[in-house]
Amino acid sequence: MEIINNVENVKSQMRKGVLEYCILSILAKKDSYAPALIAELKQAKMIVVEGTLYPLLIRQKNQGFLTYRWEESPQGPPRKYYTITEKGRAALQEMDQAWQDVVNSIQYIKNEL
Amino acid sequence: MEIINNVENVKSQMRKGVLEYCILSILAKKDSYAPALIAELKQAKMIVVEGTLYPLLIRQKNQGFLTYRWEESPQGPPRKYYTITEKGRAALQEMDQAWQDVVNSIQYIKNEL
DNA sequence: AATTAGTACCTTGCAAAACAAAGTACATGA
């Protein structure tokens, strides 16, 4: 069981690294709000929970990567819809490169080292 | 500069997630010791420093993924050579899958969401 | 009017881990 536990941990670590990248990538396509983001990430098999996502969105907003607006919900309380900014798109481009770099590094280690 | 700083941070986060995986991958090919590992990771453009690597090796040893032996150096103090164990190889296989899962998730988010 | 269920947002406390920086120790040659 220990191996599984550790691999779960590594998996969680790997998620950490790309979560910010995933959020910006999704919001680059269309505005969204927290529970919808969680559902979309789940669909991509990238598990996130509220306690992780909300602080992350707030951090990204504080960095100027996102803005938000309140929108009425057809059912329940209003939703906080996040929109990516120009600055956020610029950061996303950098992250695309960063992600590619990591993928290349792994490939190098696996095949060429 | 702020964007660059944040991207550096994200890059560092991404590294975090795969570092343990990289170490096991390298040691699966041949035994090594800390400064040599640092050099090899640097060659793969995956920057790590001593303060990160040494505790990581100790953790992996404590989990039973690695063992070590002391070996004389042609120059300087003896080296601690790490060897991957069977348990370590099993964990590495799991991590191969975990890494592939993350790659697939990103791909899904980018192309199919 | 009060209660319940569903939805949404936020915060607190804890644990893990990367990193910078400083420290210890051994070997070799000047």
Add this chain to the structure above:
DNA sequence: TCATGTACTTTGTTTTGCAAGGTACTAATT
């Protein structure tokens, strides 16, 4: 014996994911 190079370790700080608990709004049910 002192300086230099190599190697291993530890300490303190900071970041961040996550579990758990809390607040608040809406609509349907009693």
